[in-house]
Amino acid sequence: MCLGVPAKILETGDGAAVVELGDVRRGISVMLIDDVSVGEWVIVHAGFAIEKLSEEEAEQTLALFREIAESDEFRES
Amino acid sequence: MNRNLKYIDDFRDPATAKALVERIRRDAGDAPVRLMEVCGTHTVAIARGGIRPLLSGAVTMLSGPGCPVCVTLDGYIDAAIALGTERGALLASFGDMLRVPGKSSSLEKEKGTGLEVRVVYSPLDAVALAAATPDREVVFLGVGFETTAPAIGGAIRTAADRGVRNFSVLASVRTIPEAMGALAADPEVRIEGFLCPAHVSVVIGTDAYLPVAQRYGIPCVVAGFEPLDILLGISMLLRQKKEGVARVENEYSRVATATGNRKAQELIRDVFVPCDTGWRGIGVIPGSGLRIADRYASFDAEKKFGAPVVFAPEASACRCGDVLKGKILPVDCPLFGKACVPEEPYGPCMVSSEGSCAAYYKYGAL
Amino acid sequence: MHDKILLSHGEGGKRTRDLIAKVIARYFDNPVLSPFLDAGLLGRIEGEIAFTTDGYVVTPPFFPGGDIGRLSVCGTVNDLAVCGAKPVAISCGLILEEGLPMDTLERALAAMRDAAKEAGVTIACGDTKVVERGKGDGIFITTAGVGVSVDGWRPAPSEIRPGDRILLTGTMGDHQVAVLIARQNLAIDAPVLSDVAPLSGLLLPLLPRFAGKVRFMRDPTRGGVGVTLNEMASAANARFVLDEERLPVRESVRGVCEILGFDPLYLANEGKAVLIVAGDAAEAIVAELREHPHGRDAAIIGEVREGGSGVRMRTLSGGVRAVDYPVGDQLPRIC
Numbered sequence: 001m002c003l004g005v006p007a008k009i010l011e012t013g014d015g016a017a018v019v020e021l022g023d024v025r026r027g028i029s030v031m032l033i034d035d036v037s038v039g040e041w042v043i044v045h046a047g048f049a050i051e052k053l054s055e056e057e058a059e060q061t062l063a064l065f066r067e068i069a070e071s072d073e074f075r076e077s
Numbered sequence: 078m079n080r081n082l083k084y085i086d087d088f089r090d091p092a093t094a095k096a097l098v099e100r101i102r103r104d105a106g107d108a109p110v111r112l113m114e115v116c117g118t119h120t121v122a123i124a125r126g127g128i129r130p131l132l133s134g135a136v137t138m139l140s141g142p143g144c145p146v147c148v149t150l151d152g153y154i155d156a157a158i159a160l161g162t163e164r165g166a167l168l169a170s171f172g173d174m175l176r177v178p179g180k181s182s183s184l185e186k187e188k189g190t191g192l193e194v195r196v197v198y199s200p201l202d203a204v205a206l207a208a209a210t211p212d213r214e215v216v217f218l219g220v221g222f223e224t225t226a227p228a229i230g231g232a233i234r235t236a237a238d239r240g241v242r243n244f245s246v247l248a249s250v251r252t253i254p255e256a257m258g259a260l261a262a263d264p265e266v267r268i269e270g271f272l273c274p275a276h277v278s279v280v281i282g283t284d285a286y287l288p289v290a291q292r293y294g295i296p297c298v299v300a301g302f303e304p305l306d307i308l309l310g311i312s313m314l315l316r317q318k319k320e321g322v323a324r325v326e327n328e329y330s331r332v333a334t335a336t337g338n339r340k341a342q343e344l345i346r347d348v349f350v351p352c353d354t355g356w357r358g359i360g361v362i363p364g365s366g367l368r369i370a371d372r373y374a375s376f377d378a379e380k381k382f383g384a385p386v387v388f389a390p391e392a393s394a395c396r397c398g399d400v401l402k403g404k405i406l407p408v409d410c411p412l413f414g415k416a417c418v419p420e421e422p423y424g425p426c427m428v429s430s431e432g433s434c435a436a437y438y439k440y441g442a443l
Numbered sequence: 444m445h446d447k448i449l450l451s452h453g454e455g456g457k458r459t460r461d462l463i464a465k466v467i468a469r470y471f472d473n474p475v476l477s478p479f480l481d482a483g484l485l486g487r488i489e490g491e492i493a494f495t496t497d498g499y500v501v502t503p504p505f506f507p508g509g510d511i512g513r514l515s516v517c518g519t520v521n522d523l524a525v526c527g528a529k530p531v532a533i534s535c536g537l538i539l540e541e542g543l544p545m546d547t548l549e550r551a552l553a554a555m556r557d558a559a560k561e562a563g564v565t566i567a568c569g570d571t572k573v574v575e576r577g578k579g580d581g582i583f584i585t586t587a588g589v590g591v592s593v594d595g596w597r598p599a600p601s602e603i604r605p606g607d608r609i610l611l612t613g614t615m616g617d618h619q620v621a622v623l624i625a626r627q628n629l630a631i632d633a634p635v636l637s638d639v640a641p642l643s644g645l646l647l648p649l650l651p652r653f654a655g656k657v658r659f660m661r662d663p664t665r666g667g668v669g670v671t672l673n674e675m676a677s678a679a680n681a682r683f684v685l686d687e688e689r690l691p692v693r694e695s696v697r698g699v700c701e702i703l704g705f706d707p708l709y710l711a712n713e714g715k716a717v718l719i720v721a722g723d724a725a726e727a728i729v730a731e732l733r734e735h736p737h738g739r740d741a742a743i744i745g746e747v748r749e750g751g752s753g754v755r756m757r758t759l760s761g762g763v764r765a766v767d768y769p770v771g772d773q774l775p776r777i778c
């Protein structure tokens with residue numbers, strides 16, 4: 001019920017922004033979030049940014065995944 | 078396959094998926110653990126990822142009622158059709174709604190005989206459509222949960238600010254925690270853990286599930302929609318069960334927070350008011366709906382056109398309700414795959430791209 | 444010449460003759476068509492004949508990477524190509540809506556001329572009708588195509604056996620996404636070009652070169668690779684298993700799919716073919732395809748297995764899912 005994708009802010013202005021996912025761009029509303037700046041990542045749902053994505057937290061989750069994958073390899077060998 | 082989409086492909090790595098599946102299987106007990114994914118987007122992601130067969134014997138995933146299309150009353154579809162055919166309104170809708178069966182027809186079928194329906198990606202597109210066609214009434218079919226409620230509310234606010242008077246919303250918005258509570262309280266639905274929705278949680282905050290975890294002792298994990306998120310979320314649920322605890326944990330920490338999006342919540346409180354509402358196949362769940370607040374009555378299609386959406390419990394062979402509650406699997410419904418198939422759906426679970434039955438049928442009851 | 448199509452252009456009188464002589468003839472100028480007789484005389488044709496037809500109604504008529512004219516030639520040429528036939532001649536039936544800008548017609552005709560040249564096929568005959576404003580969507584084109592079988596090859600679904608490989612000549616979904624973007628009602632901006640292209644030059648040389656190794660070919664148009672594979676599996680009564688990791692999809696197409704919730708397996712293509720080939724020739728055939736401009740992203744995407752029927756896919760997560768027929772066109776979803 002909540003298809004939302006991570007996209008990067010390319011331009012901002014007046015309650016709206018242009019975001020980029022790969023090389024696909026769309027104009028969206030940022031009325032649901034505060035102070036968004038170029039280069040930040042947001043989650044886009046139905047033409048709105050519903051929240052920012054924390055790159056730091058994302059890195060931590062990815063690090064956890066790497067750990068899990070490695071400990072599994074270790075277990076196998 | 079191109080795999081360079083940042084923050085998407087990172088969470089689809091096959092080697093890590095394999096490791097997580099093994100971790101889940103190691104933590105599993107003798108009997109499969111009954112977990113419910115509440116959200117339809119999770120149902121589809123699990124089906125598309127072919128995850129169910131990977132966990133068979135260790136985990137049974139029950140698909141819950143988090144498919145707003147599935148739980149939308151057939152009376153809603155009929156009311157929408159009537160607004161188009163009897164009042165000449167131009168309907169704007171998310172694609173998801175087109176094939177949902179009403180009592181006797183669907184938007185798609187009516188389109189074939191003259192009903193005007195435009196598929197939009199955003200409710201703001203419907204406002205723009207109204208602004209561009211000032212001589213037509215444009216009614217947006219506002220169906221969704223808390224993820225979409227701020228977007229629908231944002232569209233109403235935008236229309237109000239810009240004076241777009243020919244725009245209104247036929248609202249069918251439901252809220253998740255009350256539904257989870259109703260399911261947790263039902264003794265026939267034995268749930269040992271909830272995989273909580275990613276983007277609903279982004280809006281309402283992960284703390285919203287504390288009452289469910291505490292009152293019913295059911296572990297809750299908020300998980301993203303990518304395969305690794307889902308698998309890690311399931312793993313975290315199993316570990317809670319093993320530990321004998323019932324907490325709310327957040328796997329989707331890159332976006333979801335404990336308190337959620339305050340701005341979006343304020344918008345919801347401004348535009349909507351909680352109410353009791355009926356869920357197709359389940360019945361009325363108190364406080365589980367959001368209706369448009371009186372101050373925005375001129376944007377409420379039900380009030381504007383005097384067209385209340387009627388909830389009439391159906392007496393039919395459709396078992397969508399039991400599927401939505403996780404009491405039976407789609408394959409257990411006597412109509413599944415016979416009288417009820419995607420081309421001719423009997424009930425909404427088979428129509429919606431996220432309905433449990435559609436997911437089972439399309440991606441295989443494997 | 445008028446700047447718009449009028450009803451009188453379709454009435455068979457002087458205006459029709461003017462349209463043919465002053466507009467159409469300028470673009471379609473070949474010895475078969477030029478006498479403008481009631482039929483195109485093709486002369487003696489040796490070999491087994493293949494015959495196909497298709498109607499083209501795409502909206503909008505011009506989109507990134509292609510247009511209705513190019514599509515109408517390539518679509519028909521490709522139906523012949525996947526049946527092993529070199530195209531000889533095509534017909535061009537135009538249904539024009541009153542009020543259609545003459546410029547639109549001319550651009551479509553120019554595109555047809557260029558595509559026919561590229562495909563090595565003669566536009567041998569045609570017809571023009573005009574319908575009242577509101578009764579047609581600008582321009583509709585129907586083309587029928589005649590071809591000659593190369594080397595006596597015939598599609599042979601009954602020859603498909605376990606161990607055969609499933610090949611795709613390039614990336615999925617480019618055409619449908621390009622058209623969707625051109626429609627502009629989703630306000631998405633992406634550098635996607637339709638893949639519309641004639642495939643005779645890509646596919647026909649394979650048939651004598653890999654004699655006995657190519658079992659069956661189809662072009663995955665509406666409904667995409669997903670539908671085509673189901674049709675092929677049905678025809679062959681075979682079980683196909685795909686490997687998700689090997690599906691070729693451009694990054695920009697993936698981006699649009701992620702936003703709108705589309706599955707690239709079910710998106711239309713207009714310059715691609717699916718081939719079922721013998722296992723021991725698969726790598727060599729892919730290498731050969733990749734030498735050609737329309738086959739650069741060719742890949743083995745799956746194989747034919749024992750037992751049962753239908754199409755399955757091994758997912759990135761290591762699981763299995765069915766790849767069934769979709770119901771209707773995909774629609775942008777929020778769920």
